[in-house]
Amino acid sequence: MAEIQILVVEDSKMFADAISGEIRSRLCFDSVITTSLEETKKLLEKGSSNYFLAVLDLDLIDAHDEQILDYVISKGIPSIVFTGNVSDEVRERILSRKVVDYVLKESTQDVDNLVRVIQRIYKNQLVKVMVVDDPGDTRRLFKSLLSMQKYVVLEAANGEEALEVLEQNPDVKLVITGSSMPEMDGFQLVSEIRKKYRSDRMAIIGICPHGSGILSAKFLKKGANDFVNKPFTKEELYCRVNQNIEMLEKIEAIRDASNKDSLTNLYNRRYFFDLGRKIFENARRGNLDMTIAVIDIDHFKRINDTYGHEAGDMALKCAADVISKNIRKTDLLARLGGVEFCVLATNMKKEKTFSFFDTLRKRIKENEFKVGSKVLPIKIALTVSIGVTTRIGDSLEATIDQADQLLYQAKQSGRNKVVVDNT
Numbered sequence: 001m002a003e004i005q006i007l008v009v010e011d012s013k014m015f016a017d018a019i020s021g022e023i024r025s026r027l028c029f030d031s032v033i034t035t036s037l038e039e040t041k042k043l044l045e046k047g048s049s050n051y052f053l054a055v056l057d058l059d060l061i062d063a064h065d066e067q068i069l070d071y072v073i074s075k076g077i078p079s080i081v082f083t084g085n086v087s088d089e090v091r092e093r094i095l096s097r098k099v100v101d102y103v104l105k106e107s108t109q110d111v112d113n114l115v116r117v118i119q120r121i122y123k124n125q126l127v128k129v130m131v132v133d134d135p136g137d138t139r140r141l142f143k144s145l146l147s148m149q150k151y152v153v154l155e156a157a158n159g160e161e162a163l164e165v166l167e168q169n170p171d172v173k174l175v176i177t178g179s180s181m182p183e184m185d186g187f188q189l190v191s192e193i194r195k196k197y198r199s200d201r202m203a204i205i206g207i208c209p210h211g212s213g214i215l216s217a218k219f220l221k222k223g224a225n226d227f228v229n230k231p232f233t234k235e236e237l238y239c240r241v242n243q244n245i246e247m248l249e250k251i252e253a254i255r256d257a258s259n260k261d262s263l264t265n266l267y268n269r270r271y272f273f274d275l276g277r278k279i280f281e282n283a284r285r286g287n288l289d290m291t292i293a294v295i296d297i298d299h300f301k302r303i304n305d306t307y308g309h310e311a312g313d314m315a316l317k318c319a320a321d322v323i324s325k326n327i328r329k330t331d332l333l334a335r336l337g338g339v340e341f342c343v344l345a346t347n348m349k350k351e352k353t354f355s356f357f358d359t360l361r362k363r364i365k366e367n368e369f370k371v372g373s374k375v376l377p378i379k380i381a382l383t384v385s386i387g388v389t390t391r392i393g394d395s396l397e398a399t400i401d402q403a404d405q406l407l408y409q410a411k412q413s414g415r416n417k418v419v420v421d422n423t
Contacts, residue, residue, distance in 0.1 A: 004029040006118065007054040007077065009068055011035045011061055018108045019055060019082075020262075022115045037063035037071065040254065044075050047268075049098065053100065053118060054079045070098055078121075078148070082114055084233065095124035095234055100148050120242055123148050127245060128171055130154040130314035132162040132189065133178035133207065142176060145234060146241065159184025162369070163192060172242065173248055176228075178207045179215050187222050200251045203244040261335045263313060266322035272334035276344050279332070280396040283346075291348045293357055293388040294403040295323065297339040298415040311371040313382065315339075318369045319382055326360050350390050354420045357386050361418055388420040 006023055008031050010016040020031040032049070034040040037060055049300050054077045056068050071150055072079050080104035098123060103114045129143040129151045136157075143153045154169060156162035158181040166172055175193060177186040181272030184192075190204055202232055206219030206227040216227040225238055225247075259271040267275075283290035297303075297319055304312040315338065323341060332344040348356065364384050370377035393399035402421070410417040 002407070003121070005049055006031045006032045007040075007051045007072070009035070009040050009054065009060070009072070010082070015057070015082075015105065015111070016110065017274045018111045019114065020294050021110050023118065026115055028118055029118075037068050038354040040068065041071065044072075044077075051077050051119065053077070055082050055114065056080070056117075057105070058083045058094075059085065065390075066093055066097065069094070069099065069130050074098060078150075080114070080117060082110075084370060088191055089352050098148060098315040099237065100150075120177045120246075123249075124150040124245075125152070126175050128152045128154060128169055129174045129176065129241070130156060130162060130165055130169070130172050131176050132156045132159065132181070132186070134158060134181040135178075138178065138207070142237075145237060149238060149241075151241075151422075153297050158182050159186065159189035159192065162189055166193070166197075172202060174203045174205065174244055176207065176241075179209075179219070187218055190219060190222040190224050199223060200248065205240060205244065216262060240381055253399070264317055264335050265325065266320050266341070267332070267334040269334060269336050272332065272336065272342060272344070275332060279344060280392070280399065281344060283392050288346045289348065289350075289390070290399075291343075291345040291353060291388060291390050292399050292403045293343040293386055294336075294400065294407045295319075295343065295360075295384050295386045296407055296411070298383040298385055298411075300339040307378070307380070314369055315380070315382055318367060319364055319384065322364045322367045323360065326363050342403075348390075353388055353390060354418060357388050357420070358418045360418065361386055365416065383416035385415050387416065391421055 005236050007027050008016055009017065010033065016033045020033060023029050023031045032043065034043055054072045056079050057073060057082060058066055062070055069079060069081065071309060078100045080100050082105050086102060101117055103117055104110060129146055131139050131153060133139050134157055139155050143155060150194060154165055154172065156165050160183045162175065162177070163386065177189055179186040186206060187291045193202065194205060204224040206216065206224045208215040208219065208227050208229050210229045210231065216229070219227050225244055228237060228240055259267055261268045262346045279290060297315060300312065300315065303315050312331045318325050320335065320341065327333060327343055328345065330346060334342050336342050344370055361384055364382055368381045370379055372378045385407055387403045387405065387410055389399060389402040389406060391402060406419040406421060410419040
């Protein structure tokens with residue numbers, strides 16, 4: 001994948017170096033620095049690079065009155081203004097040019113704010129936001145503003161249409177809705193959304209006419225996270241939207257820390273058994289078929305003893321990555337502890353069980369990873385042994401024990417094998 005590049009136009013070496021250093025260390029992006037309009041034109045006229053964003057100082061030695069902004073935007077590069085001069089007049093001129101955002105520049109500490117804005121915009125490419133309102137011009141305004149921040153924006157004209165969009169896009173993170181709409185108004189929509197999506201999973205912002213305090217209170221009472229009054233400033237909208245998205249991300253991070261293994265980022269043992277027992281009970285009642293596979297890395301102690309614990313950690317992460325990419329989205333995968341992983345699969349055809357897990361075994365073996373120096377790296381190929389059971393035991397723990405016994409058979413018969421109880 002091509003490295004993400006940020007164009008930095010800044011004639012202060014102190015700020016240019018600070019911005020470039022923070023972009024590299026915190027975001028792992030590359031940056032290209034120019035110090036004048038002329039230098040920027042020479043660079044962009046080559047047309048050899050595709051910049052994700054530009055960071056622009058407005059006051060350059062050969063350019064004033066936002067000339068650099070006009071030029072860079074004309075090249076189709078989304079731009080963030082980083083300037084110490086944001087009077088009301090300058091602010092109006094900046095925002096009229098459809099910049100992504102602006103950040104005040106007073107000291108090198110403000111570079112932190114700038115890098116957080118860049119990071120937010122990069123993350124937004126994977127965040128779905130839905131705008132719901134009857135007037136088409138209102139939806140177009142919100143879509144235009146949020147698209148500049150690189151959000152994935154969906155639209156609906158009323159509450160009923162919005163629920164249909166959510167049915168097709170359950171990963172929407174934020175809904176922005178007006179109050180007065182035909183078919184189903186904004187308040188009814190909030191109530192319907194909250195029947196299925198909690199406020200820590202999906203945020204809702206209500207749009208209220210200015211001075212209608214009772215409507216904003218009604219939105220909040222119905223379950224909205226926030227509201228914005230019309231007319232609003234672009235900065236206020238961006239702040240409210242970003243703060244709500246970031247709050248959801250923080251909650252998700254806390255949830256992940258509780259449910260996931262810190263090394264491999266797979267679900268941990270506790271989460272696996274909490275969810276797995278519910279699936280097991282469904283299987284016991286005959287509602288679905290269940291398959292359990294226990295996977296163990298072969299000769300793991302040898303990797304640790306020969307190459308060190310860092311190589312051992314890399315082996316675990318490598319195996320976890322290959323397994324997660326080669327199982328079905330509906331399968332539950334966890335690191336049970338040590339070098340042991342467990343897959344709980346539902347409704348997998350028994351006649352295809354062996355070939356499925358044997359293909360997984362082969363792909364792990366084919367996926368080498370490197371340790372040692374960058375100059376002379378050592379390539380290591382992993383192998384795994386896998387025990388698979390399709391028979392439901394007296395409990396989830398007993399069913400996993402069955403798969404463990406089959407794993408033991410695979411180890412005893414030479415390792416790098418799959419043993420299934422239905423073959």
